Amino acid sequence: MNRYKVKGVTKVCIPSTDHLEVPYYVLLLEDENNKLYIKKAFKEYSIGEYYMNK
Amino acid sequence: MEIGYVRGIGRTKFGILDENLQEMMYVAVSKALKDASLEPNNIDMIFIANFVSGILQNQLHLGSILNNVLNFTGKPIIRVESACASGGSAFYQALIALNKFRNILVVGVEKMSNIETNLTTKALASADDNTLYLKEGLVFPATFAFIAQQHMLKYGTTTEDLALVSYKNHKNAKLNPLAHFNYKDVTIEMIQSSATVCSPLRLFDCSPISDGAAAVIISKGKNSNRDIAVVGSSLCTDYCSLTQRENLTSFNSAKKAASEAYRQANIKPDDLDLIEVHDCFTITELIALEDLNICKPGESKDLVRSGYTDIGGTIPVNTDGGLKADGHPVGATGIAQIYEVITQLREEAGERQISGAEIALTHNIGGVGGTTAINIFRR
Numbered sequence: 349m350n351r352y353k354v355k356g357v358t359k360v361c362i363p364s365t366d367h368l369e370v371p372y373y374v375l376l377l378e379d380e381n382n383k384l385y386i387k388k389a390f391k392e393y394s395i396g397e398y399y400m401n402k
Numbered sequence: 403m404e405i406g407y408v409r410g411i412g413r414t415k416f417g418i419l420d421e422n423l424q425e426m427m428y429v430a431v432s433k434a435l436k437d438a439s440l441e442p443n444n445i446d447m448i449f450i451a452n453f454v455s456g457i458l459q460n461q462l463h464l465g466s467i468l469n470n471v472l473n474f475t476g477k478p479i480i481r482v483e484s485a486c487a488s489g490g491s492a493f494y495q496a497l498i499a500l501n502k503f504r505n506i507l508v509v510g511v512e513k514m515s516n517i518e519t520n521l522t523t524k525a526l527a528s529a530d531d532n533t534l535y536l537k538e539g540l541v542f543p544a545t546f547a548f549i550a551q552q553h554m555l556k557y558g559t560t561t562e563d564l565a566l567v568s569y570k571n572h573k574n575a576k577l578n579p580l581a582h583f584n585y586k587d588v589t590i591e592m593i594q595s596s597a598t599v600c601s602p603l604r605l606f607d608c609s610p611i612s613d614g615a616a617a618v619i620i621s622k623g624k625n626s627n628r629d630i631a632v633v634g635s636s637l638c639t640d641y642c643s644l645t646q647r648e649n650l651t652s653f654n655s656a657k658k659a660a661s662e663a664y665r666q667a668n669i670k671p672d673d674l675d676l677i678e679v680h681d682c683f684t685i686t687e688l689i690a691l692e693d694l695n696i697c698k699p700g701e702s703k704d705l706v707r708s709g710y711t712d713i714g715g716t717i718p719v720n721t722d723g724g725l726k727a728d729g730h731p732v733g734a735t736g737i738a739q740i741y742e743v744i745t746q747l748r749e750e751a752g753e754r755q756i757s758g759a760e761i762a763l764t765h766n767i768g769g770v771g772g773t774t775a776i777n778i779f780r781r
Binding site: 355356357358359360361362363364365366367368372374376383384385386387388395 | 519520521523524527534535536537538539540541543544547548551552555597598599600601602603644645646
């Protein structure tokens with residue numbers, strides 16, 4: 349299991365062709381090496397919180 | 403040193419238009435030819451800037467399409483695509499081509515309003531690295547929402563500051579009869595109570611989906627007193643995705659392109675009399691002020707709060723209403739920015755004229771700063 353720090357979070361309220369169900373959240377995640385990742389979620393996270401990737 | 407001269411300009415109104423791609427190009431190009439006192443047979447080469455006509459209109463091969471409505475048969479016509487920087491990139495390429503040709507037409511065009519919004523949203527996301535992020539729902543406004551959020555965390559910028567950018571640009575658009583939102587009276591309250599698109603960005607933080615075309619004609623030499631010199635031109639590229647950047651609140655491509663354009667023009671940022679910047683989202687206008695070295699990182703909010711960027715301010719920004727309120731027909735946007743600064747430098751901007759304007763800059767970015775084209779003009 350990998351652990352990432354939530355560096356940014358945005359609540360997306362506009363649908364697009366591949367993401368018709370809104371709202372959803374997109375997370376800007378940072379790993380221990382400061383590498384950044386993007387992840388879609390339906391749960392709201394706060395900045396500074398940790399996201400666990402199973 | 404002069405790289406070339408802008409001899410003619412023309413554009414359509416921006417907004418929800420009935421005209422198709424070729425009809426809009428016809429209008430913009432015809433106006434530019436008339437403005438330059440030239441005929442189609444005087445044009446030696448043509449660049450067409452466009453982003454998503456292939457995806458949204460199932461129409462490519464725009465060179466030949468343009469030839470359907472204006473006879474350029476036998477001339478070289480090339481389409482240029484660099485996402486939202488397509489216009490600035492085409493202009494940059496045209497300046498290089500002045501080494502070979504005398505008169506070059508650059509036309510930008512986009513048709514977007516006749517398509518369902520969710521399809522358009524997906525098409526615009528093709529400016530990002532969709533192999534990595536489209537499946538994660540990172541639509542374009544979401545990317546800029548991250549940038550806004552990071553800027554707020556780092557520098558204390560607020561949603562009120564973003565609203566001030568939107569308000570200024572809508573106010574300017576009221577003075578531009580060709581602007582998408584020329585008809586609309588917008589208040590700060592309307593902006594701040596508008597629907598959330600991608601938090602913290604609201605509807606009024608986002609440029610609209612617009613149709614339109616704009617054209618400019620450049621020449622090697624000066625032909626009349628209305629011609630405006632191009633004295634700096636640079637285009638730089640960066641990683642496509644936000645996650646590959648070291649700095650999330652600045653665009654490296656813009657900083658590098660601006661530095662090189664200033665060097666070519668032999669000017670400093672405070673020599674500028676007005677600028678057109680790529681406010682695809684309100685946060686982008688603030689970042690542009692910092693990347694163009696008009697202020698230090700984090701200080702752009704102070705400029706907007708003080709009226710520094712208003713018409714009548716020290717360096718007016720987006721006098722035509724910018725992408726936010728003039729509109730953002732993507733392929734045409736970079737050319738429309740040039741249309742505005744040329745209009746200003748010719749002192750033909752009417753109610754929005756910046757008195758005594760002599761030097762102006764255009765800042766046109768593609769994607770999330772993956773490409774930036776900077777051009778500097780002098781009367």
